[in-house]
Amino acid sequence: MAVLFASAMTPAAQAQQGPGPWTPLFDGKSVQGWHNYDTPGKPVAGWTAEQGLLVRSGAGGDLTTDKQYANFELELEWKVEKGGNSGVIYRIDHRGGKSYVSGPEMQILDDAVHPDGKNLLTSAGANYALHPAVPGLNKGANEWNSVRLVVKGTHVEHWLNGKQVVAYELGSADWETRRKASKFANAEMYGRATRGHIALQDHGDRVYFRNIRIRELP
Template identity: 70%
Template sequence: MRPLVLSLAAISLVACGGGGARSTGSDASAIRGAIGGGARPSAAAAQAQPAAAAGAWTSLFDGQTISGWHNYKTPGAPVAGWSAVNGELVRTGPGGDLTTDKQYTNFEFELEWKVESGGNSGIIYRIDPASEVSYTSGPEMQILDDTKHPDGKNPLTSAGANYALHAPPAGIVKPVGEWNAVRLIVNGNHVEHWLNGTKAVEYELGSPDWETRRQASKFATWTGYGRAARGYIALQDHGDRVYFRNVRIKELP
């Protein structure tokens, strides 16, 4: 994401969540399994994990094509800068944010990501299609190499954060080169970011607390920020190589 103008004190909320193997259909637990081919969450984490809402999961990446996506503001045009490589969705060059063809209202969104050294990206949601750029309307779950990127020095802009507004607990992001499991829940005004089995942040869009934080950030003058009840989801092109897999979504009532 872009540099932070003014930040608040970091607030850490700890719980647990999920991520894991590629799956479709009603198998809501499969993606919460092994990350990068190994360990599963602890028994305590599994017990504390929130129950998935009823509904069908839909895969948004088949490992071979980029069907169902477009570069922001260019629907219908060939995708530039993003490729399917060895079953992974990779930002390989300039092209702009990779954006879902479909708009979503309430949903659970899951994927795994990894970045190269110093890498930066993000998951931006409920993007108003009228916005000139995605991040002026859509809130962002930060993707980052916390150890090498300058944003990693500020908890409010570290991996898992609600960028510039809510900080995650320290130490929940995996080292560079390892896969990180994301679960993003957006239901009405309620939002949860889960990273590697930990609830990174939780907030209510439009609440007095959220509004206070927004007014104290660079978003203060962006009147449409966080206001859309429905919109696109995008994977941010921040100029760095970033990898995604196991991308899927479940729409909520």
């Protein structure tokens, strides 16, 4: 007769194998938990809480989480004004200088008007300059778009409005080929960090965010 062995893991250890709890990254009233890129501890400039929305309202640089993350699932909603451009940049290593030198970016864009919308590699939802977006999912200017970003180990997924638009493996042969053919060919720190800050990009345009939350993954 076969003997079934119970798991040796304790309930606490088993619980650690699953994702952590969802944590809001924006309280709807302030920019607490964030700082402008490379200026932790200083008052945030250019980003404001307005009527429950997080808004890029002026110059200030990328808005960066105080905390660093390794493996995580991030959800948020965004909208841009006509011709607007922004992005979600993740696993940023500050030694790289600018955020996008080390951190991959999920593109935020008004595809219909901005010139980058003519190329799927730089359209909304793309892994900017490396992996193309799926066309036709972006709702356009002044419309809310939902994002789900999954980063676990070397695996990354971009979801836009309920559809997976990008999936890739950091450091894979395919990823290296794409990186070397892109603007990041000489950026040796790009995509190398195993943990880092998350940033909302200041690209000079007015952008709105809401319902920003994250949970850490094992």
